[in-house]
Amino acid sequence: MLTKVRSWGPPLLLISPTLVLLGVFVYGLIGVNINTSLTDNIRGQTTKYVGLENYTSLFTDDTFIYSLRNLAMYTVAFLAGTLFFGFVWAWLLERGLRGEGIFRTTYLFPMAVSFVASGVVWRWLLNSNTGESASGLNRGLDMIGLGFLQNSWWTDETWGILAIAMPAIWQLSGYIMALFLAGFRGIPDELREAARMDGASEWKLYRHVIFPQLSPVALSAIIIIGHMSLKVFDLIMSVAGQTNYTTQVPATQMWLAFTRGEYAVAAAIGTVMLVVVAVMIVPYLVHNYRSERGR
């Protein structure tokens, strides 16, 4: 018994503050939040349980459905954009060339800036005025002879949310580049040489050697960008503002419900967001957990 305490005690002592804190702040509060979402809580005052009423009214609310649709479109655009630019930049840089550091540093720098700060400039760039009063990108497009590309950006009801993905792609593509670059550099040279010896064409080399080696990196990239994307909030608040209809997502809906004092509804939106993220993250964590144990 004593030996057990001696071997178990110290590690538990070191790790226990974290276990308590995360146990309360993550798992405990998720539980409380789900509980709150089943009540009629207004500004902290609960009178009764209402079952799933908050959820059913959310899923019959056109604005909330629209916000989920926006979230899905934004996620697809954000993932496609960051993976595309991240991969292309890494691919252009991977064989090493003079000035690599300058390109790498520049492509990555937007990552260090907050979404709120970049939102300031992107609101200016994505100004929806066209023609004579065009400013920002619309003016710029006109100046380089691409005036026909002028559009209303994030104020469009169908496609507007995709404009919000532009600053997000600008900020995170460098990160994905860094991931892919690490992936490229992790591929042993012998592997490429062997494939070349066998007379593989460049395309076959990529298809059968390089892409398979990069797939774990691509998975990490998808997980990181995907879960960031599902939480999008700051950028929308600073580019479009909280009440703008065309850029509503669950996070802004949650904030609006909170400011109206509808805590139960806000809690229900929080739970929906958790489920959406968990669908993506839990399989990934389970997969990691299994491979850790197999180590």
Place this chain on the structure above:
Amino acid sequence: MTTQLVDEATPAPTRAAQSTSRSGRARTSRTLRYLLLIIFLIVVLIPAYVLFVTSFKSAGDATPTRAWQLPTEWYTDGWARAWDTLSPALGRTFALVIPASIVSSMLGAMNGFVLARWRFPYADLVFTLILFGMFIPYQAVMIPLVELMQNLGVPSGIASLFVLHTVFGLPICTLIFRNYYASVPEDMIEAARVDGAGMLRTFALIILPLSAPGFVVTLIWQFTSAWNDFLFAIFFSNAQNGPVTISLNFLASGQLQDYSASMAGALIASFPTLIVYIILGRWFVGGLMAGSVKS
């Protein structure tokens, strides 16, 4: 580790050009690569150009027609107005992010060591449960969190945000340190163990002095993410007692669009994280990698 792979800008051995036609083709391909890289470089820098230029424009100069031009006259009133609004918040933000980074890094080091080296039953499960806290949308705990902080009597503003950034920074710090300690040579720890040192002494005397690189990565990571946070800030503070992202949002979302002050403000608010990125870029990238690729 992957980190070094990114930083080693060692060009891969250039394939020996066997014939002149081949070297000619190689030259064209290199020129093409540079051309693309430079085009992307310019695109990435456009928002930075806009921020810089507009921040020095007077109201009359910031008209749509002159949107992309340099200022007719370099005018610093926007910077002065931005500084007046943001400077109190800057001090508060430093007072928030520095202690929060230090505390969560310390706890993260303890956890990382235990999880990497002192295997106990279910260590991997505990690690996975800790990691989940990194991915959750904080909206899923926000409503009970607001109530909890009120019940605990933690004042809104910097005190609340300190608690939140410390707690929710724990998963990433644990992850970074776990990967870091997994790379510390086993014999160093074994040597200490043979000497009869207990785990707590091993940690304090052997491990902590070795941990500087891990601390640099977690401190930078925590500094940047707490500095750039907007979500917790908007729920737990206001423009009078909150961090710089809140003040910047307040400055930029006024009814009268004061573009020069907002853009100057965005630059001021980004300055600390950009400096960290430029000076400590290597470790910044290290943190990014640790947040994704497993060692």
